[in-house]
Amino acid sequence: MALLDEIVGWAGGLRPWQQEALRRIFARPELSQADVDAILQLVREQEGDGTAPAELRPFTVDDVPGAGSGATVRLVGLSGLDQVNGFPSGRSFDLAPEGMTILFGHNGAGKSGYARVLKNACKARHRVEVLPNALDPAPGPPSADFAILVDGELDTARWVQNSPAHPHLSSVSVYDVACANDYIDAEGVPAFQPYGLPHLTRLVALQRDLQARINTERGALALDARQFEPLKGNTDVGRFIADLGDSSDLTTLARLGTLSEAEAQRLIFLKQTLLETDPGPKALALERLATRLDQAQQRATIAQRWVNDRAITRAKELLDAEKTANFAMTLAQARLQGTAAQPGEPASQVSAPAAPLLEGTGNALWQTLFRAAEAFSQQSAYPDHPFPHLDADAHCVLCQQPYSTDAAERMRRFAAFVADSATAEAQAAHSARLEALGRVKAVDLSVLDEPTLADVGERLPELHAAITQAAAVWATRHAWVTQVLESGNWAADAEELPPETNLDQSFAANAAALRADATTLRTSANPAIRQALVGELAELEARQLLTGHRAAIERFIQDSQTNQKLSRCHTALNPQAVSRKLTTLATTHVTDALATAMNAELKALGYRRRVQPELTGRTDLGLTKVTLRLSDIALKASKVLSEGEQRAMGLAMFLAELESQAHTSTVVFDDPSTSLDHVYRRAIARRLVAMAATRQVLVFTHDAVFLTELAMALQQADRPASYKTISWDEAPGLVSDGLAWATMDTKARLNDLRARTKALNADLSEYPADEIERQISAGYTSLRGTIERAIREVFLNNTVQPFSDVVSVDSFGAVVGHPQDEWEALQAAYARACEATEAHDTPGERQLPLPPREDLLHDIALVIDLVDRATARRKAYETQRNERTAQRKKVFGG
Structure with missing residues (x-):
């Protein structure tokens, strides 16, 4: 189909998430919430985060139900069924590759099982997975083998559920009542488009809905940077805030928004320094404290040797x-x-x-x-x-x-x-x-005198805390080393010692910092240096102020990044490109020719309204669409059309598309008459019979009324059909040629009765057994019903049909007089059948003797002869009528 081929080719250029969305749209009549959420997640990843798409298959012709190889494919047989419902493995049946095949079966006989196999194998638009045998403890996937004709050449195709569809089998079209919705534009007035265009409309609707969701998320973000105005200025923090947005670096924010204890002390020092009028004495005090820290470093180096990990090891x-x-x-x-x-x-010599x-x-x-x-x-x-x-x-x-x-x-x-x-x-x-014990006991762990320690606590609180902690650790370790050296015993269950703590580097670093501060104090009177100190103070003050806003700024950056991602998603979800393609495709494929074809189908189906191509203005989806619309209707289809009318419209579009195909592959109809009244049933039956003149048509039905309509349509068109019955033996799915006795016509019944007489001919005993008598009685029962059916079908020429409200006047014209002797002979046979039938039960002492088998054989042959004579007279009459009609046309120049 040209439209589907064009859609597949165009879809190859879509974004991966769009191809995945289109695949799901073609696979399901409605997307579930899980489907929608999955597509939105793909959009977030591929468009928002910019990550590489997940392992997604490209959208191909395999994802489009009803798109096949383009060859003319006919089904010849189905065999090797395995794991199909409760069917025994190996079920099979043959098919006539031309004309119509009707597969009739009651509910539960297995008709739906075969229909599902065909739908899955032929990649129908709407299909339900075939269930494997529930009684098999380890079932494999359902499968079957198809014999097919491909452009007249015999071929085979294997189907395994959930495996890629065979391209030739995909050329077979399958229709059920769900197909009607494939063409109806649910968004607006009763409008119809070729299969594939409504799917693009659904893609537009999906993108629009996802875009609305993204927009709602964007609107929920509070992106007001005015709250951070006090932080702006000629500092690193001020410049960071001035450029605040989605590209702002969180690492830089963390660095600027965190003040170490040393930087906090530096901030305090700078404030005090810039207030000093005579910095000399303070600088001298710092240098003296640095000298005392140098001395403490030396003492700490000595003390640490006796309490560090090496001392413990020694x-x-x-x-x-x-x-x-x-x-x-x-x-x-x-x-x-x-x-x-x-x-x-030797030990033995010890005395x-x-x-x-x-x-x-x-x-x-x-x-x-x-x-x-x-x-x-x-x-x-x-x-x-x-x-x-x-x-x-x-x-x-x-x-x-x-x-x-x-x-x-x-x-x-x-x-x-x-x-x-x-x-x-x-x-x-x-x-x-x-000796070691003596030296350990002699160690002095005090590294600072009390005045110096107090000075450190005031000026260098971090160092003071480190000294306090180290003193506790050293005391614990020193006591432990002393105890083990005194006792000479290493206690295996001793408590774990605190980790080694050293102070020498801390003393050295702080001494250097004090001397640097002293230098800063001494040089602060220099204007250039003072200006640098003012700048450094401003930077530290800005960073200190930033610490109180850091969490809010971090959220602002994250929200800005989220907003940017959502904006990219929002842009990518814009459905305009898909809308333009949809309009282009509709303009090309929704034509007057398609409208003419659909109107012809509507007329054949008995529907009175007609469609015409129409350009629809901007819709709720923002689309400009070309559709087939019902004339003079401005409401939604659900407001105007009944369910049956909508199905008729959908069937008309389906049939119109079939007629536009370049091939004449098989068409399968699964209960096409469901929920339709007798008028549409009759019209559909006639249309399917007409279609069977050019392609193979398979009809699955359990509807005896529709079966009658098909039989009438076949008779009127003088076309044969292949009948098959789906029934049970020990299990469902048994396919037999012909119809069940209840649905056989007169000719089929008489042929069946004749075949059953062979068993009677095999028994030539003088006194037949009970089983033979039962067969004779059953034969007369069947003969009785067959005579009744012959009256309606043959002698009255189907003028009146069961399940039908029509009396065919035209058929009555072929009802001709029957000779009295033939009529009396038929009545006599019918009377004998009534007496011998199993339907009547009489007391044993009053039962009439059962006719011998020779009489049953004679009566069957008699009825066959009488039916043949009546059929011959009817055909002769029809021949004469046709000749008179042709003569009249010739007279009037017809």
Whole structure:
């Protein structure tokens, strides 16, 4: 269709959010609130924030229901259905590629299931997803296989739900009552446009509504910068406020609007400095305080060494070293007591000493005694001999007695113990810990005297707070180090120490700042320098004032940025470009030819009003539109037209568009007569029969009245049709050729009866079984109804139809006289059928004998013969009437 192709081509140049909106508009008759919100979010992201669009598919022909390959496509068969409602897998049926096929089924038989498959596979404008089998624990997607003719060539197409539509299947048009709304302009008077133009109208309406929402949001923003007038001036703050807007930097605002404690002190200092008449004494006081801070820095550097993290680590190292040395000494003492092997001596050779040693032997005090004896021996008693001197003439230096064998051995062990390195290392480790403890205790943590600390508190409150905090941390850490060095025990469950705090850098920085302030004071008398100080003071005062307005200014900047984003969205949502395209397309495609085609369809449908192309002025949407309007109607369609009339108008436009197509692909009608009265039913039936002359037409219906109208229209047009019945076997969806018995015509019924007689011919027994008798009775029941239908359809030539309010005078003209013998023969057959039918129940003792099967066969053949004769007479009469009509036309020059 040229219009849809042009829309698809034009849509490729739209913004991504517009393409997504158009895709949803074509997919749904009404956008949900979730759809609208999703589109608005895309507009905010793509137009307001300027972010790259999300992964959105371009709008293509696949998104337009009813747009196909352009080839002439006919449906030949449907097979391999799987996961379609409650249908068994494998349901299938064939289709005649020409003419009309009527698929009739009662409610619940499966007609809607097949219609939904066709709607989804052929990309109908309005479709509901096919539901899979609810009893399958792991259902796959519904699917089916189509046999098709493409420009006369046999081909196949597979459909899987939610997969891309097959382009050839998309050429098949599908109509249901919902299609009527595709053409009606709901915004104004009864106006009709080709399929596709109302969708662009909906896009215009969507953009207009979203633009209104954006405008409301913009209006809610309070962007009044006059509240910040006091901040303007010849300062950085003043210049920032003068240029306040969406491009203002929040980082700069945060910098200007925050005063550190040092800057606050500088502000106070500058105010005082500029008021000083003799700055010299004050400068001298600052320099003296700076000198005292230099001295405090030196003291802090010393004190910090004994409480910093390195001191804590060193204390643990000393305790670990002493613990290790003590363990080694414990082993040496065990050897001294004779309970451990000497180095290199197997443990099995260890023997207990001859006599136990005194308590405390080997400890520090004992070692002092031993070293004193060693000194006495080497210096006085035996200066020429090493200690202990154990020769035969030697005496113990302590007891002055000669050594016994045990005593000499004991002295050797004592000497070996004292000479052992573990003993010396333990003593050294112990001494190191005590030495460290002494030095820690000697540390002076006071770095400032009280007068200086008070001066710092007055002039440098931040430093004073830091000193106070550091003093508490140092005291805690110092007490802890002292305690562990005194106890020699590192408590694993001790409370966590506060983090290391150092002051040396703070003292140095503040001392430098004091000297700088002193310099500033001394030079403030210089006019140039004083002017610079005045400027610096103005900057600090402006920043101090800004701090009170910072939150409001930040909101103003954010609102300004939001306003700018909304303005970009508002501009992007302007529907004028879409409106202009809509007008151009309408001017090209809403033509007199289309109006003529639609009026022809309206006439064929029996509708009295006519449409004409008309240029509509500026509408509520701001559109100038070309539409097909009903003549002399100025109210909305819902105010003028009934529901049935609106559907008739929509069907007329649908049919007019079909006639404008370059191909003659299949058209599927799903219950097209719903909610229509008998007049429109008859007109639609005739129009569909006429259409079947040039293209394949499939009609799904459960309406027996509409089925009758189709049959009448087919008879009047002398066109055949293929009938199929949708029914149940063990499950829904069984498609059988022909109609159900209740909807068969006379000829179909007689053919069916004839086929059923084959089963009777198979049983030649003298006394038929009960089943055969039931078949004979059922056969007569069917024959009775068939004779009644033959009276109406054949002998009375359908002059009167069930469900119809029309008596066909023209049909009655072909009702010709019937020979009395034939009529009596038909009455006799009918009487036998009435007696044998299952519809009558009589007491067993009064039941007439059932006619033999030969009689039923004879009566069926008789009725067939009588119907054939009546049909032949009617055809002969119609031939004669046609010849007389042709002769009359010739006489009058027709």
